[in-house]
Amino acid sequence: MSEGVRTQWRDYDWELIHEPPRQPLLHMALDAVITDEVGAGLRRPTLRIWEWAAPAVVIGRFQSLKNEVDPQGLQRYGIQLTRRVSGGGAMFIEPGNSITYSLSVPQALVAGMSFQASYEFLDSWVIKALHDLGIKAWYQPLNDISSEGGKIGGAAQARRGGAVLHHVTMSYDIDADKMVQVLRIGREKLSDKGTSSAKKRVDPLRTQTGLSREAIIERMLQTFASMCRVSPGTLGEATLHEAERQVREKFARPEWMNLVP
Amino acid sequence: MHGEYKVPGGKLVVVDLDVREGRLAEVCLSGDFFLEPPEALDNINRGLTGLPVTAGEAELAKAVADALPAEAELFGFSPEAVAVVVRRALA
Numbered sequence A: 001m002s003e004g005v006r007t008q009w010r011d012y013d014w015e016l017i018h019e020p021p022r023q024p025l026l027h028m029a030l031d032a033v034i035t036d037e038v039g040a041g042l043r044r045p046t047l048r049i050w051e052w053a054a055p056a057v058v059i060g061r062f063q064s065l066k067n068e069v070d071p072q073g074l075q076r077y078g079i080q081l082t083r084r085v086s087g088g089g090a091m092f093i094e095p096g097n098s099i100t101y102s103l104s105v106p107q108a109l110v111a112g113m114s115f116q117a118s119y120e121f122l123d124s125w126v127i128k129a130l131h132d133l134g135i136k137a138w139y140q141p142l143n144d145i146s147s148e149g150g151k152i153g154g155a156a157q158a159r160r161g162g163a164v165l166h167h168v169t170m171s172y173d174i175d176a177d178k179m180v181q182v183l184r185i186g187r188e189k190l191s192d193k194g195t196s197s198a199k200k201r202v203d204p205l206r207t208q209t210g211l212s213r214e215a216i217i218e219r220m221l222q223t224f225a226s227m228c229r230v231s232p233g234t235l236g237e238a239t240l241h242e243a244e245r246q247v248r249e250k251f252a253r254p255e256w257m258n259l260v261p
Numbered sequence B: 001m002h003g004e005y006k007v008p009g010g011k012l013v014v015v016d017l018d019v020r021e022g023r024l025a026e027v028c029l030s031g032d033f034f035l036e037p038p039e040a041l042d043n044i045n046r047g048l049t050g051l052p053v054t055a056g057e058a059e060l061a062k063a064v065a066d067a068l069p070a071e072a073e074l075f076g077f078s079p080e081a082v083a084v085v086v087r088r089a090l091a
Helices: A024-039 A071-077 A115-122 A124-132 A176-182 A205-209 A213-225 A237-251 B040-048 B057-067 B079-090
Strands: A013-018 A046-049 A056-059 A080-083 A091-093 A098-106 A137-140 A144-147 A150-160 A163-171 A229-232 B002-006 B012-020 B023-031 B034-036 B073-075
Touching (some): A024 A046, A024 A150, A071 A176, A091 A098, A091 A176, A115 B073, A124 A144, A150 B034, A213 A229, B002 B079, B012 B079, B040 B057, B057 B079
Parallel strands (some): A013 A046
Antiparallel strands (some): A046 A098, A150 A163
């Protein structure tokens, strides 16, 4: 739990970053760099919407590479393997089939909250946006966004200095047959989920809303803007260069991928 | 040896380990849990290494708790969950 005086969404001028597609490895680094900038007071609290330039598998900081990923499946489909800085589970992303966003916020926004409360709090606006779109969505502890049809998305956090990184991927559409060829999803993991099949677990936003991915993002941004002041920002050259450096020296390296072999 | 344990209402905890001369070796904990600071994963692995294979759940859980830095925070698992998965791997 973090101590100190808690701030509120409206106490900040938020920055929105929504740029053209980037490579998966660069996204991993951008989360780290932007959150560290927010923690150091060099950037406003930031909401970043991701656009993916290539298909990727993203595994959690503490996941075993060999237990989670099928290397033959990755090769078969030309999928980029990445490991993120936060815990949580593996995901399979194809451009246009997911809605991924990151919040990089000062610790003060969740001061005194339990981890559980902070997950729910930081995604409360998304639950509202989903309700506005007619989806009966709710927060499913510990870190899922769920609906009557099934799971919609999952969140993960990492605490970095004075800031918290909270990022979420929601499924807009999914090729479940391909997913089970690239991720190894064991029976033990599903043991208390009330389903025996990973393919049946996810119910994507496309079938639930009939809306385009862009329309859903637009609605999410409207909901966010109704909660606090937010204006568009850019990554900037310095941030981009630092992220590219971290890709070369960390995120693209086998040492990082094999951190938990 | 390999063990998996889905914490009820929590996350998946996995362990891969060897046994040498009756003691735990090459302990590698993994899973989709959350842990701060992330480097505390090494503390857990080191804290389990060298324990006798006869260690019960209480002893294993205490070793994990003692190995964690004071500021460590676990979300979705616990020292007791790590003890369960190690016993499963050894079973």
